[in-house]
Amino acid sequence: MRGFAEEHPGLCEVVSIGKSREGREILLAEITNQGTGPASEKPAFWVDGNTHAGEVTGSMAALYLIQTLLKRHGEDDLVTSLLDRGTFYVLPRLSPDGAERYLTTPHTLRASTRPWPEPEEEAGLHPEDLDGDGHIVQMRVQDREGEWRVSREDPRLMVPRRPDESDPEVTYYRVYREGLFKDYDGFERKIARPLYGLDMNRQYPYGWREDHEQQGAGPYPLSEPESRAQVEALLARRNVFSLHTYHTFCGAILRPFSDKEDGKMPEHDLAVFKALGERGTEITGYPNISVYHDFRYAPNEVITGAFDDWAYSAYGVFAYTVEFWSMAGAAGVEVEDFIAFFRDPPEEASLAMLRWNDEALGGEGFVDWKPFDHPQLGRVEIGGWKTKFTFQNPPPEFLEAECEKLARFALAHASCAPRIEAELEVESLAGGLRRVEVRVRNTGYLPTNVTKISQDKGVTKPVKAEITLPEGASFVSGEAETDLGHLAGRSALAGNSWKSPAFFAGLPSDYAARALWVLRGDGPIRVEVRSEKAGTVRLEG
Known part of the structure; x- marks a missing residue:
């Protein structure tokens, strides 16, 4: 980050807006042509990424945007105009502690490395890389009462057992995350909640609810130094007129509200959200959808404490959550209901993704099942998807294409500034x-x-x-x-x-x-x- 500022002293300044819980700096790039006026006196577009620890594509896309702006100024008419007449604020990594753990260990986590809601691990199953291959995948255990069986189309794929299925010629399985049971008594197999269960994108001061109503919300709004630093930095920069916050994974452009229907939004704002979102769809191919109408995790539940909702409702700007990457889309699978697909993908879709893994990745995205002597469960098999850079983030060879098209959407949106x-x-x-x-x-x-x-x-x-x-x-x-x-x-x-x-x-x-x-x-x-x-x-x- 600081290298950008050193290479482009008239266009880029990098400041620290705060420190993470573990003391890592949270860096913000301020990009404008300083020769045409200070950043604060121009309309500004804000981009941030990596709110969730494992969604590291957001960081890479934000850095790609910075590089695009700096390299193309003076060469590309649109970029030159945007930096001569406007400002970009880009915060690539909001959760540096979580990203560090995600990138340097086999583990995944939602956001911060703060234990939440309990200070220590609960009794039950906790993910671990048991076979030392650098990945935490899944375990399957033979059990005649098990809920799963092997697909008849591909022996790597596990599919749910049908309600009335009971075939003595078929082997059935229990399936678990690869790991160990804490306080295991040899009988009860509990599934523990994650130690790091705090969700940064549920703790902004918009409709905030306690953890028993909104999982991951934390003890109070902006309880974390990272989210507080982000909001304070935005409030200190009153010239921001719109923002994109970069997440993964489904390949969609999400807009507020998360907790109420479109009819509750002023007519002008809804029309503009749709118009800008449609422009994003034209550029990226991602559908633009309402969180409330199209992205709720359950029909009778709503999401609260989200950053885009706060940025729109309290800060007053057009804010989109951009969900990068869809492995299903890359595999040619059309997804209409994202949440339903995540919960229970059709067997044909799962088979298509395995074929894509074989053809596009040479099979590297999936660990074939292999026997393993589990210290608590005995003989098991370990295998499954390496989800970090298949499902959650694009494989490296697919990263730049994702970044490039979302950078174009950011430039198009930034061109809509009031002036x-x-x-x-x-x-x-x-x-x-x-x-x-x-x-x-x-x-x-x-x-x-x-x-x-x-x-x-x-x-x-x-x-x-x-x-x-x-x-x-x-x-x-x-x-x-x-x-x-x-x-x-x-x-x-x-x-x-x-x-x-x-x-x-x-x-x-x-x-x-x-x-x-x-x-x-x-x-x-x-x-x-x-x-x-x-x-x-x-x-x-």
Whole structure:
């Protein structure tokens, strides 16, 4: 990260926004052409990754975006314009402790290395690399009452036993995660909860619920130094107008809300979420979907405490959770219901993924079943998917293609920033008076308030024009600072429910405003037009 700043001193600065629970720095890159103005005075796009420890593709994609911006500035017209007129804030790794454990051990974990909800391991099965091959896969144990059997199509695949199935010629199995039972009594086989059960993406201050209602939420909102540092960094950068948060794995673009239906969202915001999401689908091939309607883990349950919900509802920006990579998609399997597919993939889909593993990876993604003498269970077999870089993250040879198309989506979304432009007119009047007028327009797609929910809650300050007089000059009419309100963007059309070309009646000129002053006295005047999300313009006359 710091190497980027050293190689591109006029474009990139890297700062630490805090430290993880284990003391690792959480680094943020600030990318803009510093020669055209400071980062804080330009509309900004935020990207972060690796909220969940094992979703390391997010880190790589964020770094890829940084590299794309820095290398293409001055060569690519779009990138050059975005950095000359805007800012990117990129935080590649929010969970450095968890990622370190994920990448340097056979273990997986959800986010932080903080034990939660219990301080020590519970009694029951805990994952371990028993055979020392560097992977934690699965164990199968022969049992005539077992729930599983071997697929008739591929001996590597385990499939559920049918409800009425009882064939004396078939071997049935119990299937477990590869590991050891803590406090095993030789009879009861408990499945312990993970030691590291905290979920960073369930503990933001939006609809936060305690752990018994929302698993992984932690003891209180933003209890973790990583999530708190992220939110504080975002709140300190009021110029951010939109964000992408990078996760894995299903190949989808997710939008708020997680806990309520689309009808609860302002019409403008829902229309823009859909329009921007559809642009993302055109670029990436990923479907754009609502978490509430299309990505709930159970029909009668909702997700709370998610970062994108907080960023939209409380911070007031358009926020997407981008779920990178779909091994099923790579294998040619069409998935309509993501959660149902994760819970119980059809046998044909599982067979297709095994074939893809054989053809694309040379079989490296799957460990063939082999006998093993388990110290507690006796004779077992160990085998199964190496899930880290098949299911959860793309294999290395597929990584760049994923990063490249999501970088293009980020650039397209960043191009939709609200952007103020202004012109100043000074007219001499009789009696030593002058009439000063500044006309301000929003030339961007998004309004200067960005979202309707931001405007309703008063989250984003209105556009203001401030005039500075020369010594000896005075106001005849007007005040030093004029509130121009918020200026609409082209998204006003998306938020209008009547868009038929045959009947469209037009939109008001809410994209423009002006300030007027009458002054007495000579000398140069300066006008500054400020918008939190749409930038700052300075004029002299």
